[in-house]
Amino acid sequence: MGRRKRKIGNEGGTVVDGSLSSCGADNGEVILDGCVDNRSVEPQPCFTTKKQAARRTSMRRANVNTPSSSTELICVLGNTEGYDSPTSVTTRRQVHRRTSMRQLNTHFKDKQLHFHRCCENGRVSLPQFQEPPLLLKQLLDSRYFTDNIRAYNQMFSMTSYGAKTDDTIDDGRSPYVFKVFGQIYHWIGSMCPQQGVPPRFLQLYIYETDHEFENRMSHFGGQYFNRLCSLVVSQLIELLDTHNELVKLFRIARDKCRDSEVPTFCVRLFSVSGSRQHALPTSDAIGAIVFDSGPRATTDYDVIVEPRGEVPRCINKLHPMYMSPQFPLMFFYGEPGFHLGLMLRDVPGSPAGRERKMTMNMYYNYQIHDRLGVYSLMLRMGRLFQQYVVMVYCSIELNRMDYIRHKQKDIRNEYLSGLYDAIDRGDQTGANVGSRTILPASFTDGPRYMYSHYLDALAICRVYENPQFFITFTCNVKWPEIARFLQPYTLLTPSDRADVVTRVFHLRVGEFVAFLKEEQPLVYSEESSMRSSFRSERIDDYISAELPDPRTDLVGYAVIYATMMHGPCGLAKSSAPCMELSDCSKKFPKLYNSKTYFDADGRAHYRRRNTGIYATRSGVKLDNSYIVHYNLLLCLTFYAHINVEFCGWTMLIKYLFKYISKGTDRVAARITRPVGNTDAQQSQVPKAIDEIQNFIDARFICPHEACWRIFNFPIHHREPAV
Structure with missing residues (x-):
C-alpha cells in the first residue's frame, strides 16, 4: 500500500469536550517573572490573524529540529538541582506573542467596535440600576x-x-x-x-x-x-x-x-x-x-x-x-424584572418587520454584562450572584419547556404520525398513544437532541473512520484575561464571576479548534490504510505521560507541573477531592511503564518511566506516576489542563455523548400488580410518560453552565456538517 496522509482534527471531525472547572494547579509552586505571589506561569493569548498564524508557523518549522526550540531562553536559568520549583524564564515565543498583542491593540485602536451579543446591536435597552447606598458598598x-x-x-x-x-x-x-x-x-x-x-x-x-x-x-x-x-x-x-x-x-x-x-x-x-x-x-x-x-x-x-x-x-x-x-x-x-410588555428598540439597520418583543433570554443576557462607568451591584455579589444566574437560567429553560408543553399537539403529529411509530417510541398499548409528553430534538441538551447528534457523529465516522484522539480541554482560571479583569475586585474569586470565566473560555475554545485545524499538531502518516498499522511507538510522538527534563526544557517542565500533575492524594493527603473510600478515584499513582503498549481490550497504556525527575507540591514529591497524559505543544500554547487520549475504537462516540449529557443517576420503578395477586389480566391504568418532567428531575445546573447557556454559546459542534 502506498503512503498517504491522514489528518486528525480536520476532515475527521474532531469533537472537543471543554469543562469549566479550574485546572489542577491551584496550589502549584511555579514562579512567574520572579514574583512568587502569582504562583503560576503566565499564558500568552493565541494569535487571531492569518499573518500572525503564518509567522508563528514559520518560526516553529525553522526550529523543529532543535530539541529546545520551544524553550530557547533569553534570561539566565537558575539552579534546577532537585527540581523543587522552576525558576522564572522568558522564551522567544512569549516575547513574540507580546509584540503581536501590541500590534493588535494598535490595529483596533481607531476601529469602531460593534456589540451584538449583549444588546442585540442596540435593540435591547434597559434602564440602568440606581447606585446603591454608601453603606452597602462598604x-x-x-x-x-x-x-x-x-x-x-x-x-x-x-x-x-x-x-x-x-x-x-x-x-x-x-x-x-x-x-x-x-x-x-x-x-x-x-x-x-x-x-x-x-x-x-x-x-x-x-x-x-x-x-x-x-x-x-x-x-x-x-x-x-x-x-x-x-x-x-x-x-x-x-x-x-x-x-x-x-x-x-x-x-x-x-x-x-x-x-x-x-x-x-x-x-x-x-x-x-x-x-x-x-x-x-x-x-x-x-x-x-x-x-x-x-x-x-x-x-x-x-x-x-x-x-x-x-x-x-x-x-x-x-x-x-x-x-x-x-x-x-x-x-x-x-426594581421590577422581566415581563411580557418589554419591547425592542428600532435601530438603523434592523430588519423591517422583525419581531419587536424582548425575550427573557435577551433581558437577562443584557443584565449580566458589565458596562463602562456603571456600578453594577449584581456583579459584585459573589456567591449570591452564583445563585442568581442559576435561577435565571432555570427560569429561561422552564419558559421554553412551557412553550413545548403547550405545543404538544403539533409535536405529536410530527413524532407519532402512525401506530408503528408510537410502538417504536415506547407506547406498547393503544391507550398510551397520544398520552406521552414529548421533549423534541430541537430542545438543546435534551435526550433527543443528544441522540440526534450521536447519530450524526456515527455518520461522520462512517465516512472518515473513527477518530484517534480524545481531547478534554479544561478552563484555567489563572489565564491573564481573567486575572486582569478581577484585579479591581479584590474580594472576588474567579468562581464568583462565572460570566467572565465563561466568556474567556468560549474564546479559548474557538482558538483551540482553530489551532487544531491550522497547526495540525495531531497529524500522522501511516504505511497502510489499516488502523492496526498505527503502532504503539507512534503514540509517544503525540502523547506523553512524563515530566520534561528541566535541564533541557524548563518551560515545558513548569507548564506540565502546573497544569497536568495530579495530587497529592492517597496517604499523603487523604482529604483530596479525588479521594473515595481511602482510594483515589482517578487511580493515581499510576504504574511505571518502560514503553507504550495496548492491552487485550485495545486500550493504550502510555510510557511512564521512572526517570528520577520530580516536583514538590505541598511538601510531597510527585513524579511521573502522577502525570496526566498530555500533548506538550497544546499545553505550551494554551497553558491549560488538556488531556489527550488515544482511543481508536467505535464506542468512543457513545462514551462522548454519554459523558457530556450525564446527570444524576436515577432509578424508576412501578408496581404493576399487588403482591400475591397472580392475575396477569388485572386491569391497569397506563401511566403517562412526561419527558419534560423526567428531564427536569434528572438535570443539575451550576453557575458556569448557566452563564454559558444564557450567553447562547453552543454546547456542541461538528465538522463537517451532516
Missing part, C-alpha cells in the same frame, strides 16, 4: 460580609425558593459553587402566620415588627449564637425600610393591619404596568392594597398576598416581581 468591601452574603440575603428575602441544593461539593476543599437540580419555585406566603407559628420571610415585614430583629435572628441560631453580625442586621433593616419599594408597600400593609377600622384587604403585586385601577394608591407603582369590597379582577400573573393562608402561592416566572423579593440585597430598591 459592606461589599468586607470579606466577612461577602462570605455570608447568601445568609444575609436569605434573612431579608420575602419569598422562599423550592429547589434541591447540592451542598456536598462545598466541603472547603475547592472553590464555592452553587449547584441545584430539579425544578425551582418561588413561594410567597400570607401576611400573617398561623396561630403558634413564628413569622417567616414576607411575614417578618408585617407581623410583630416590634420584635423584628429578634424574629429574624431566631431563624439563624439566635442573637448570641449566630455567625451573622447584629449591627449589620440592624443597619440592613433600616436601609431596606428607607430605599426598597417592596418593603415600603409591606410596611403600609403593616400599618393597615394595626388600624382596626380598616376592612379586610390583601396586597396585590402587578404583573404589568398600568394595573392600578380600583386600588388604594401607594408610594410606588409595583403593587397596591386591595380591599375585599373593591374589584378583584387580576391579570394572569398577578400575585395576591392574602391576610392569612395555610398554603404558600407560587410566583410565576413571568411576573416582574419574580426576582426582587427573592434577592432584596441585589435589587436593593425593589
Whole structure:
C-alpha cells in the first residue's frame, strides 16, 4: 500500500469536550517573572490573524529540529538541582506573542467596535440600576460580609425558593459553587402566620415588627449564637425600610393591619404596568392594597398576598416581581424584572418587520454584562450572584419547556404520525398513544437532541473512520484575561464571576479548534490504510505521560507541573477531592511503564518511566506516576489542563455523548400488580410518560453552565456538517 496522509482534527471531525472547572494547579509552586505571589506561569493569548498564524508557523518549522526550540531562553536559568520549583524564564515565543498583542491593540485602536451579543446591536435597552447606598458598598468591601452574603440575603428575602441544593461539593476543599437540580419555585406566603407559628420571610415585614430583629435572628441560631453580625442586621433593616419599594408597600400593609377600622384587604403585586385601577394608591407603582369590597379582577400573573393562608402561592416566572423579593440585597430598591410588555428598540439597520418583543433570554443576557462607568451591584455579589444566574437560567429553560408543553399537539403529529411509530417510541398499548409528553430534538441538551447528534457523529465516522484522539480541554482560571479583569475586585474569586470565566473560555475554545485545524499538531502518516498499522511507538510522538527534563526544557517542565500533575492524594493527603473510600478515584499513582503498549481490550497504556525527575507540591514529591497524559505543544500554547487520549475504537462516540449529557443517576420503578395477586389480566391504568418532567428531575445546573447557556454559546459542534 502506498503512503498517504491522514489528518486528525480536520476532515475527521474532531469533537472537543471543554469543562469549566479550574485546572489542577491551584496550589502549584511555579514562579512567574520572579514574583512568587502569582504562583503560576503566565499564558500568552493565541494569535487571531492569518499573518500572525503564518509567522508563528514559520518560526516553529525553522526550529523543529532543535530539541529546545520551544524553550530557547533569553534570561539566565537558575539552579534546577532537585527540581523543587522552576525558576522564572522568558522564551522567544512569549516575547513574540507580546509584540503581536501590541500590534493588535494598535490595529483596533481607531476601529469602531460593534456589540451584538449583549444588546442585540442596540435593540435591547434597559434602564440602568440606581447606585446603591454608601453603606452597602462598604459592606461589599468586607470579606466577612461577602462570605455570608447568601445568609444575609436569605434573612431579608420575602419569598422562599423550592429547589434541591447540592451542598456536598462545598466541603472547603475547592472553590464555592452553587449547584441545584430539579425544578425551582418561588413561594410567597400570607401576611400573617398561623396561630403558634413564628413569622417567616414576607411575614417578618408585617407581623410583630416590634420584635423584628429578634424574629429574624431566631431563624439563624439566635442573637448570641449566630455567625451573622447584629449591627449589620440592624443597619440592613433600616436601609431596606428607607430605599426598597417592596418593603415600603409591606410596611403600609403593616400599618393597615394595626388600624382596626380598616376592612379586610390583601396586597396585590402587578404583573404589568398600568394595573392600578380600583386600588388604594401607594408610594410606588409595583403593587397596591386591595380591599375585599373593591374589584378583584387580576391579570394572569398577578400575585395576591392574602391576610392569612395555610398554603404558600407560587410566583410565576413571568411576573416582574419574580426576582426582587427573592434577592432584596441585589435589587436593593425593589426594581421590577422581566415581563411580557418589554419591547425592542428600532435601530438603523434592523430588519423591517422583525419581531419587536424582548425575550427573557435577551433581558437577562443584557443584565449580566458589565458596562463602562456603571456600578453594577449584581456583579459584585459573589456567591449570591452564583445563585442568581442559576435561577435565571432555570427560569429561561422552564419558559421554553412551557412553550413545548403547550405545543404538544403539533409535536405529536410530527413524532407519532402512525401506530408503528408510537410502538417504536415506547407506547406498547393503544391507550398510551397520544398520552406521552414529548421533549423534541430541537430542545438543546435534551435526550433527543443528544441522540440526534450521536447519530450524526456515527455518520461522520462512517465516512472518515473513527477518530484517534480524545481531547478534554479544561478552563484555567489563572489565564491573564481573567486575572486582569478581577484585579479591581479584590474580594472576588474567579468562581464568583462565572460570566467572565465563561466568556474567556468560549474564546479559548474557538482558538483551540482553530489551532487544531491550522497547526495540525495531531497529524500522522501511516504505511497502510489499516488502523492496526498505527503502532504503539507512534503514540509517544503525540502523547506523553512524563515530566520534561528541566535541564533541557524548563518551560515545558513548569507548564506540565502546573497544569497536568495530579495530587497529592492517597496517604499523603487523604482529604483530596479525588479521594473515595481511602482510594483515589482517578487511580493515581499510576504504574511505571518502560514503553507504550495496548492491552487485550485495545486500550493504550502510555510510557511512564521512572526517570528520577520530580516536583514538590505541598511538601510531597510527585513524579511521573502522577502525570496526566498530555500533548506538550497544546499545553505550551494554551497553558491549560488538556488531556489527550488515544482511543481508536467505535464506542468512543457513545462514551462522548454519554459523558457530556450525564446527570444524576436515577432509578424508576412501578408496581404493576399487588403482591400475591397472580392475575396477569388485572386491569391497569397506563401511566403517562412526561419527558419534560423526567428531564427536569434528572438535570443539575451550576453557575458556569448557566452563564454559558444564557450567553447562547453552543454546547456542541461538528465538522463537517451532516
